[in-house]
Amino acid sequence: MNFEYSEKVIALQEQLNIFFEKNILPIEEEVNRFNYDPQHRWQRWPGMSDLKEKAKKKGLWNLFLPKSYGSISPGLTNLEYAPLAEIMGRTLWASEVFNCNAPDTGNMEVLAKYGSDEQKKQWLTPLLEGDIRSAFLMTEPQVASSDATNIETSIVKKGDNYVINGRKWWSSGGMDPHCKIAIIMGKTNPDAARHQQQSMILVPMDTPGVKIIRPLSVFGFFDSPEGHAEIVLDNVEVPKENLILGEGRGFEIAQGRLGPGRIHHCMRLIGMAQRSLELMARRASERVAFGKSFKDFSSIRQEIALSQCEIQQARLLTLSAADKMDKQGNKVAKDVIAMIKIVAPNMALKVIDRAIQIFGGKGVGSDIPLAHFFAAARILRLADGPDEVHMYQLGKSIINKYSQQ
Template sequence: MNFDYSDKSIALQEKLKDFLETYVHPIEKEVELFHQNPENSWKRWPGMEALKQKAKNAGLWNVFLPSAYGELSPGLSNLEYAPLAEIMGRIIWSSEIFNCSPPDTGNMEVLAKYGNPDQQDKWLKPLLNGEIRSAFLMTEPDVASSDATNIETSIISDGNDYVINGRKWWSSGAMDPNCKIAIVMGKTNFDAPRHVQQSMVLVPMDTPGLKIERALSVFGYTDSPEGHAEIILDNVRVPKSNLLLGEGRGFEIAQGRLGPGRIHHCMRLIGMAQRSLEIMSKRTVQRKPFGRTLDTFSSIRQDIALSACEIEQTRLLVLSAADKMDKVGNKEAKDLIAMIKIVTPQMALRVIDRAIQILGGKGVGSDTPLAHFYAAARTLRLADGPDEVHMSQLGKSTINKYVKK
């Protein structure tokens, strides 16, 4: 395996680092304080659009798309994009500046791969241009949504329309004032075989019957402005032309959507862990308990050494998954994708926890990003499938490799 990055990726990495250093790090605290102010709930930081235009001008726009889409994407492979996602992960909210923020990335990939020309013209183009944002509605409060075949939202044919009824939650992106379209997963045929009951349909956020019941917080963080919402779908009517790909193909779309997204999530987590390592390393020479700086204590050195090892191990595993996805596709890379989804959030949590411990009281407050990093990493042991599901599937696949049937 050769994980040397292409010249294109290396050039974009340097450009991205320079951009963050020049434009983002100086206003990082300003943006966070803006969103921590309750008066600004679900409002967008006023300088975001100007930053996004700078990113466009710099050629740092839509770099997540694994294949070129006209002039709106540089057409990077998963392996080429992975280090860029890591760099963005160092600042939780920075991905949006480059139009690389979930759930938009996954939704754009769905529309690019499965949408028809009319759907792409109406929704994909404004998403690629950063003119609107989107939401993804799959998880439900009343069923175990870790098994997507359990979802109960109904998408029932009625003449030229579909009528949708159900309740969704943890609908990422739905609170953003610029969120204009949702991809909704539900069942068009409850009697079909288990994995072909589901379909996905495009639902504009202003459709009558779609009601945001409440915003949901994660360990006290609202993740404003995009947030997470609980949504009621009450006789929501959309034309059949809003269906993606075809009836009964929702599960197929979901599997195609989540593969690249898991690479993105894992590399952003590695960015959080890497920044946490840097923060705790710098702290060790600044604090002097018991007459000596922290860096002279063996236990502190061990924590930092172990963190460095675990970050690099996980980074290489994620790059291996990205490389295999590029070469043989998501389906053939599914075991590696499961591995990174199991390993990466747990690694990030361990590293962030060590950083918090070394920083002491400062680590649990809002003066550093560590507490928010911890909340985000813990959430990703659930998002895109809980650890237990990935371990069950990976365990079954591994056993089948060594057991003759």
């Protein structure tokens, strides 16, 4: 494994860091105040379009799409993109500035890899341009969606159309006023083999029968403007051409979507943790308690030292997963992908918690990003599969490997 970056990637990291220092960090508090204000909920901060145009002009756009997709992206591998995702993770809303925000990244990857020419023209092109946003509807409130075979939403053929019925929640992106398209996972054939019952289909958000019931908050954060929606699909009818790849291919598509997405999530978590470490180190050098500087307390030095060790361990493991995916594919890399999804959120939670403790009262408020970091990291122990599912599969794989020797 060689994690030394090419000159191209080093240059992109430098450009991205400069962009952050000049355009994002100075306005972070202003954007956060806007996004947290209930009066502005589900509205985009007015300066976002200008920021995105600046990023486009700098060539810092669609960085997440791998080279196999050609001229629509800079052509980075997962390993090359990983440090850029970490930089973006330092501010929760920053990924959108570079058109690298979830769930759009996963949806664009699905369309680029599996979509028809017409689907790409109608939906991928405006997503790549940043003109619209999207949602991904998979999780359901009535069933344990950690086992995706439980999904009950029905997708039934009716002449030249499909009719969709079901209820989804935690549909990230669904509240955004610019959300125009959703990818929905449901069952086209409940009688087929277990992993061939599901399909994915494109549903425009203005289709009759798509009903947003309510926004859902994460530990009190609504993550405006994209949000997380509970959505009812009531006899939603779309053309058969909206089906992606074919009936029964939903799990195949999901596996292709989730591998890179987990790298992105984990590197953004590492970015959150690294930012938290930097904040607590500065705090330790600024504050005095009981006549002594924080930085001179042995316990605080230990917390900071442990945090640095744990961040670097998670970073190297995630880079290893990205490297293996690039060289051998998602299927071969599945064990190490499971490892990072277990390790990175738990690491981030520990580091962010230590930072909150060192900041005291300020750490739990909205003046600094730590509380929101903590909420975002905690939900990522569930999103894209909970810890228990990854540990179950990883444990099974390890047992099989060594019991067959």
